[in-house]
Amino acid sequence: MNPSGGLFWHLHAWRQQRHWHGACADIAQWLATLPPPAKARDPQVRDSLVVIGASAGWMLSSPWLQGFAQVDTFDLDRWAGPLFRRRHGAALQASGTALACHTRDALADLDAVLSTHPQAVVLFDNVLGQVRFHCASTDEASQRIAKVTRRMRGRRWGSVHDAYSGPTQARRVGLPAPAMHRSVQARTGGSVAASAQRNTQASQPMGAGFDTFGQQLHAQGDWLDHLTEAVFPQGTLVHHIAWPYSARYCHWLQAGWINP
Numbered sequence: 001m002n003p004s005g006g007l008f009w010h011l012h013a014w015r016q017q018r019h020w021h022g023a024c025a026d027i028a029q030w031l032a033t034l035p036p037p038a039k040a041r042d043p044q045v046r047d048s049l050v051v052i053g054a055s056a057g058w059m060l061s062s063p064w065l066q067g068f069a070q071v072d073t074f075d076l077d078r079w080a081g082p083l084f085r086r087r088h089g090a091a092l093q094a095s096g097t098a099l100a101c102h103t104r105d106a107l108a109d110l111d112a113v114l115s116t117h118p119q120a121v122v123l124f125d126n127v128l129g130q131v132r133f134h135c136a137s138t139d140e141a142s143q144r145i146a147k148v149t150r151r152m153r154g155r156r157w158g159s160v161h162d163a164y165s166g167p168t169q170a171r172r173v174g175l176p177a178p179a180m181h182r183s184v185q186a187r188t189g190g191s192v193a194a195s196a197q198r199n200t201q202a203s204q205p206m207g208a209g210f211d212t213f214g215q216q217l218h219a220q221g222d223w224l225d226h227l228t229e230a231v232f233p234q235g236t237l238v239h240h241i242a243w244p245y246s247a248r249y250c251h252w253l254q255a256g257w258i259n260p
Helices: 007-015 021-031 080-094 110-116 128-134 138-151 192-197 208-217
Strands: 048-052 070-075 098-103 121-125 157-167 181-184 237-246 249-258
Touching: 021 237, 021 249, 070 080, 080 098, 110 138, 128 138, 128 157, 157 237, 208 237
Parallel strands: 048 070, 048 121, 070 098, 121 157
Antiparallel strands: 157 249, 181 237, 237 249
């Protein structure tokens, strides 16, 4: 069984769509901040997009995807492609956007994927925060994330991923999640591999950003560190998004674009 996907995940996502509306709206707002290419180009020429860890695109916006000439999705889950096409295929067809869904470990084969799509914008869609569940140790996971981010130098890319996740008090139906806020990525004191110094499975996130979220979410106990603290280069504008995964569990997402 895929530890971060599979039929159980898709069933849960389908059932939670109404409750995830706020987080999806925040992600759509962030997606729309994708900066233009550094070189001026004909505005009528549309970019292509590679989505790594696309799943079924449960939290992606069809109107945003329609802005691309071609969308290529990559996911290990064999259900991801058919469900992505079911959710977004009609909209993409209406906009003349070509769609290709690949069942493939794009993180393990990143060089080949990037070489095949040399001009595409790359979006890591809630996948870098899942790396730790596919590795035997936090050391291995941190090193793998660091390798991915090094390989992306010189490319237009972005990521939305888990920073921390953990238990909360039960949420009342209709209670809004904390509003999205923004910050600038500070120096982390080293590479992503520094996260591996935290050998426990859970750690309490620190800092004013989480203090605000935590109070609004009524966070309880220790939260899981997803080892993504240094994904973004220093100076990146980072969007912080609360994602109420279930009534008693929440994820703190971080999202940002890198434009070389």
